[in-house]
Amino acid sequence: MRPRHDIRILVRRHRLVWGMTQQELADRVGVTRQTILSIEKGKYTPSVALALRLAEVFDVSVETLFQLNKGDNDV
Amino acid sequence: MSEPEAPKRWRPTRTNLVAGGTVIAGFLLIEVNWWFFLLVAAGTFGPGILRELGWLRDKDEFQRQAAHRAGYHAFLTVGLVAFLLVAFFRTGGTMEHPHRLVTFFLALLWFTWFFSSLLAYWGVQKTAARILIAFGCVWLVFTIISNLGPEWTGWAALLLHPLLAAPFFVLAWLSTRWPRVAGILLLTVSVLFFLLVFMRVFARTGGPGLINSSVTFIFFVGPLLASGVALLCTGKKSECPEDGEEVPMTRK
Structure with missing residues (x-):
């Protein structure tokens, strides 16, 4: 369940910019708030389908939300 | 804002x-x-x-993965114990009422699955802290009720016995600040309990007592032992502060 630590997750940053709560984002992509929380904390790596839905909500590419880490993790 | x-x-x-x-x-x-x-x-x-x-289809992907992982943990734990028991019986070991082992396996299966699920949803430190707080509260209520019962033992007992719950709350606090220290303490307590209580029961009663004590051990000491192991394996200081909602900022 714990993701590899070489992935930088920027979901929270985009969610805050869009002014969404975790629950609102969860409702938009069809998961529970716990799932969004776990993704943002780096405890869970979403499936490709969920990553694509998240990118669609924020109108960005998947690579913008999930980046291979070359430094400290953003979470 | x-x-x-x-x-x-x-x-x-x-x-x-x-x-x-x-x-x-x-x-x-x-x-x-x-x-x-x-x-x-x-x-x-x-x-x-x-x-x-x-x-x-009532669970999302995170919940399904947590359930699968908990099932895998239960498979590993129960499987390992089953192999130990097979070796025990094949090498001449005997046990009275071996059918009672079914209860032991059910308890071990359920506990492993449940604890693994808690770890997936709450994380190691929060799980350990909540388990310890629950133990402390139960001990507190138990000691207060027993001291208020028909056999009144005086105000000193009523005030002092609940203090025995204090270590649970202290360990709960420690688990969030210094998880490895709390893990070591929990493991030590669990091992001591195993040696001083569980092994004594085994020596005294043999088969039936061993199985009943094993089930008791799983439910009463198991959470502390499992929390200790999990805290030791977490390998870092405090996790992120409380899981709460982030304050959303307005979009620029």
Whole structure:
């Protein structure tokens, strides 16, 4: 369940910019708030389908939300 | 800037209610006939079977992965113990009423699955802290009620006995600040309990006492032992502060 630590997750940053709560984002992509929380904390790596839905909500590419880490993790 | 939104409290789903009601009904109807115990099995395993068949879609991917992982942990734990017992019996070991081992395996299976699920949802430190707080509260209530009972033992006992719950709360606090220290302490307590209590029962009563004590050990010491191991493996200081809603900023 714990993701590899070489992935930088920027979901929270985009969610805050869009002014969404975790629950609102969860409702938009069809998961529970716990799932969004776990993704943002780096405890869970979403499936490709969920990553694509998240990118669609924020109108960005998947690579913008999930980046291979070359430094400290953003979470 | 808007106020942070309070996290929604967990509410049981329809599946939870039906399954829980079935389990309770099964336990109550055991008094009528032990075959009603199958209702407990239906409530416990039914939802999972329906999900695997694709007939119940009430969990998202994170929840499904947590359930699969918990099942895998239960498989590893129970499998290992089963092999130990096979070796024990094949090398001449005997045990009175070996059919009671079924209860032991059910307890071990359920506990492993449940603890693994808690770790997936809450994380190591929060799980350990909540378990320790629960133990402390139960001990506190137990000591207060027993001291207020018909055998009144005086105010000193009423005030002092509940203090025995203090170590649980201290360990709960430690688990969030210094998880490895708390882990070492929990492991030490668990091992001491195993050696001083469990092994004594085994030496005194043999088979039946051993199985009953094993089940007691799983439910009363198991959470502390498992929390200790998990805290030692977490390998870092405090995790992120409380899981709360982030305050959303307005979009630029």
